[in-house]
Amino acid sequence: MSQSGDALVKLEGVYKHFPIKQGIFFKKEVGRVHAVDGVDLEVRRGETLGIVGESGCGKSTLARCITGLHPITKGRILFEGQDIGRSPGKAFRRDVQMIFQDPYGSLNPRRRVGSIIGDPFDIHGTASGAERKRRVQELMELVGLNPEHFNRFPAEFSGGQRQRIGVARALALKPKLIVCDEPVSALDVSIQAQVINLLKDLQDELGLTYIFIAHDLSVVRYVSNRVAVMYLGKIAEGAEGEELYERPRHPYTNALLSAASVADPDAAEKRERIVLIGDVPSPIKPPSGCRFHPRCPKAQETCVGEVPVLIARAGDPADHVTACHFPVEAGEHLAREQAAIEQLSTEPTLPSA
Amino acid sequence: MSLLEVHDLKVSFDTSDGVVKAVRGVSFSVDRGQTLGIVGESGSGKSVSTQTLLGLTGGARIEGRALFEGQDLLTMSEDHLRRIRGKEIAMIFQDPLSSLHPLYKVGRQIVEMIRQHEPEVTKQQARKRAVELLGMVGIPQPDQRVDDYPHQFSGGMRQRAMIAMALSLNPKLIVADEPTTALDATVQAQILDLMLRLQREFDSALIMITHDLGVIADLADNVLVMYGGKPVEQADRRSLYYRPHHPYTKGLLESIPGSSGAKDRLKPIPGQPPSLINPPTGCTFHPRCPYIMDRCVTDEPQLRPVLDADGGTNPNHRSACWLPIEAIGLKPEAEGIRQEAVAVGRTTATNITTQGAEAQ
Numbered sequence: 255m256s257q258s259g260d261a262l263v264k265l266e267g268v269y270k271h272f273p274i275k276q277g278i279f280f281k282k283e284v285g286r287v288h289a290v291d292g293v294d295l296e297v298r299r300g301e302t303l304g305i306v307g308e309s310g311c312g313k314s315t316l317a318r319c320i321t322g323l324h325p326i327t328k329g330r331i332l333f334e335g336q337d338i339g340r341s342p343g344k345a346f347r348r349d350v351q352m353i354f355q356d357p358y359g360s361l362n363p364r365r366r367v368g369s370i371i372g373d374p375f376d377i378h379g380t381a382s383g384a385e386r387k388r389r390v391q392e393l394m395e396l397v398g399l400n401p402e403h404f405n406r407f408p409a410e411f412s413g414g415q416r417q418r419i420g421v422a423r424a425l426a427l428k429p430k431l432i433v434c435d436e437p438v439s440a441l442d443v444s445i446q447a448q449v450i451n452l453l454k455d456l457q458d459e460l461g462l463t464y465i466f467i468a469h470d471l472s473v474v475r476y477v478s479n480r481v482a483v484m485y486l487g488k489i490a491e492g493a494e495g496e497e498l499y500e501r502p503r504h505p506y507t508n509a510l511l512s513a514a515s516v517a518d519p520d521a522a523e524k525r526e527r528i529v530l531i532g533d534v535p536s537p538i539k540p541p542s543g544c545r546f547h548p549r550c551p552k553a554q555e556t557c558v559g560e561v562p563v564l565i566a567r568a569g570d571p572a573d574h575v576t577a578c579h580f581p582v583e584a585g586e587h588l589a590r591e592q593a594a595i596e597q598l599s600t601e602p603t604l605p606s607a
Numbered sequence: 608m609s610l611l612e613v614h615d616l617k618v619s620f621d622t623s624d625g626v627v628k629a630v631r632g633v634s635f636s637v638d639r640g641q642t643l644g645i646v647g648e649s650g651s652g653k654s655v656s657t658q659t660l661l662g663l664t665g666g667a668r669i670e671g672r673a674l675f676e677g678q679d680l681l682t683m684s685e686d687h688l689r690r691i692r693g694k695e696i697a698m699i700f701q702d703p704l705s706s707l708h709p710l711y712k713v714g715r716q717i718v719e720m721i722r723q724h725e726p727e728v729t730k731q732q733a734r735k736r737a738v739e740l741l742g743m744v745g746i747p748q749p750d751q752r753v754d755d756y757p758h759q760f761s762g763g764m765r766q767r768a769m770i771a772m773a774l775s776l777n778p779k780l781i782v783a784d785e786p787t788t789a790l791d792a793t794v795q796a797q798i799l800d801l802m803l804r805l806q807r808e809f810d811s812a813l814i815m816i817t818h819d820l821g822v823i824a825d826l827a828d829n830v831l832v833m834y835g836g837k838p839v840e841q842a843d844r845r846s847l848y849y850r851p852h853h854p855y856t857k858g859l860l861e862s863i864p865g866s867s868g869a870k871d872r873l874k875p876i877p878g879q880p881p882s883l884i885n886p887p888t889g890c891t892f893h894p895r896c897p898y899i900m901d902r903c904v905t906d907e908p909q910l911r912p913v914l915d916a917d918g919g920t921n922p923n924h925r926s927a928c929w930l931p932i933e934a935i936g937l938k939p940e941a942e943g944i945r946q947e948a949v950a951v952g953r954t955t956a957t958n959i960t961t962q963g964a965e966a967q
Contacts, residue, residue, distance in 0.1 A: 308791035308792065308793060308794075309762075309791055412879045412880075414879070415879075442648040442649055442818065442880070443648065443818065443819075443820070443859055443862055443863060444648065444858060444859060444862050444875055444876035445875070445879075446862065446875075447862035447863075447864075447873040447874065447875030447876075448875040448877075450864070450873055451872060451873050451875060454872075469791060469792060471792065472863065472864045472865070473864050475864065476864035476865075476873070477864075509793055510792055510793060512796075513792045513793045513795065513796035514792055514821075515792075515795070515819060515821025515822050515824065516821055516824060517820040517821045517824050517848065517860060517863050518824055518848060519824050519825060519844050519845055519848050519849075521824075522821075522824040522825030523825055527796055527800065529793075529796055529797050529800055530793045530796075530797070532747070533761040533762075533763050533764065533794065534791075
């Protein structure tokens with residue numbers, strides 16, 4: 255899919271577990287949150303890799319592992335072929351930047367915009383004084399902010415403008431990779447499109463690589479070359495964007511896509527919604543075998559016992575990988591099977607009012 | 608007469624910065640069995656207008672009328688309103704965690720709600736009904752979960768519990784304010800499905816407030832689009848999505864990344880939402896509008912019927928915009944009509960203002 259195809263970042267069996275401790279003096283480990291549980295992933299130079307999944311699936315933790323904000327429990331993260339290890343060096347910190355979800359929480363309210371955007375220059379000692387101010391104003395112009403607003407505080411900007419400040423800060427050190435963690439989900443629809451366009455323009459101009467994390471499937475489809483779907487700390491399916499949206503193989507991907515809202519009454523009426531039962535299970539005690547099996551309309555005994563591997567399934571292109579024992583075939587109607595299951599479980603009856 | 612008729616509702620708040628005119632004249636009506644979608648961005652006044660109906664905007668200055676079964680909700684006594692609120696009109700809020708009391712069991716909160724309005728019901732009966740309701744909204748093992756605290760429920764289950772509570776007295780009108788915004792896509796689908804099914808069974812009226820045009824695409828009978836405290840367009844669902852007239856509605860629809868996967872550049876609406884303390888003169892949307900004309904800056908457009916697909920005017924599809932009523936839809940012909948109108952209606956002076964607006 256990507257032009258060059260060489261990997262900028264490579265994840266090999268990455269695990270991130272958070273211990274749960276109890277007790278006052280001898281904090282005993284009583285359990286672990288399996289936030290990221292064995293992820294293999296490759297991000298190619300110049301592409302946008304989208305990561306989708308519901309809250310608690312580990313997508314943000316994964317992002318923080320890649321940027322070095324969380325030391326990983328197990329596995330390797332290679333950046334340009336180098337293992338970044340547990341304490342990545344300054345060069346890595348310069349090359350990998352992050353844009354956060356909350357444009358209110360990610361900017362210090364007591365500092366002026368100019369010094370927020372200029373911080374990376376100070377930390378890495380790349381520019382100071384008048385040079386620093388000039389570079390900051392260049393960045394502000396690049397992201398569509400008025401450079402004269404250099405001395406304003408974040409509170410004087412709207413949500414969309416604040417997100418532009420976050421983008422300018424991320425761009426300051428000319429990074430190679432930017433990890434965007436839900437960069438537009440806090441913004442209104444009309445402002446969302448402004449920021450998405452900005453990110454796309456910057457990618458074309460500066461040759462950036464993005465990891466784009468979002469729960470909004472249509473946004474991810476729009477920006478990404480390849481998409482990975484996460485469920486409970488694991489990658490359920492990964493493929494080139496259109497391939498994944500047009501021919502999803504994993505039942506979870508199917509359900510997720512069918513659940514997405516579309517602003518088109520005809521399409522909304524026609525689609526068959528696969529309504530999943532229940533909620534995402536706890537990542538403290540993830541289900542055995544395939545983690546999706548308790549909610550899966552196609553689950554069989556194999557799924558309870560055996561963990562499915564993430565490989566290309568019969569008939570799929572080599573980079574369309576699915577972790578499922580019984581991938582969905584074209585034309586299969588999951589919605590109907592699901593309805594049957596729902597009826598079996600608890601068909602609600604009306605209370606006598 | 609409809610179940611609820613709101614006429615020219617205006618709500619403003621005094622703040623230290625000045626008077627915030629949150630709602631500046633909105634009218635709508637909804638009947639049993641119907642769903643009205645109210646769409647708008649943050650600050651459009653969509654939540655304030657419905658909260659005012661239920662007396663939840665303390666300290667606000669309120670004008671207008673809101674007739675619920677003929678009685679004006681805005682002038683009735685607090686006692687009277689309390690009897691209606693919860694029983695006749697139920698509300699479902701966005702954040703299910705902060706709208707359930709954390710220290711009381713879920714079942715007890717539902718029981719309290721039932722007994723408050725129907726004191727003759729015994730505790731046992733109310734509890735039985737709470738269990739039935741929880742089962743109806745799809746909570747597994749409702750006879751046990753009824754004794755859980757809200758924190759023991761997941762986000763989706765809490766929202767289900769809120770819905771169970773809202774339905775406990777068989778209300779005539781349900782107001783749902785962003786009921787699925789805090790939830791994940793698959794859970795959102797469950798909740799929307801559930802609300803639609805229950806609405807049909809109970810034949811209640813539903814007002815669905817959202818910022819997401821996707822949420823109401825298959826849910827609403829009628830849609831009201833609000834901007835800067837005013838309604839800008841009102842239409843049945845199909846007309847609104849396929850034949851929008853107001854440039855704001857059109858802009859909203861165009862700024863959503865297409866589900867078709869087309870990678871054309873997105874067309875965002877330039878600029879920022881308006882200040883509600885000093886709203887723009889004339890049409891509130893004019894500083895961001897690509898079709899601005901001279902009169903948009905000075906004269907305020909009112910809602911008026913626009914053309915239907917078959918060429919007649921449609922009294923149910925109304926738009927507050929000075930563009931010709933033929934300029935409906937996203938097709939090139941409509942764009943031609945718009946450009947023509949703009950060519951006649953815009954002088955160089957306005958041209959300069961719009962360019963200024965687009966730059967920021």
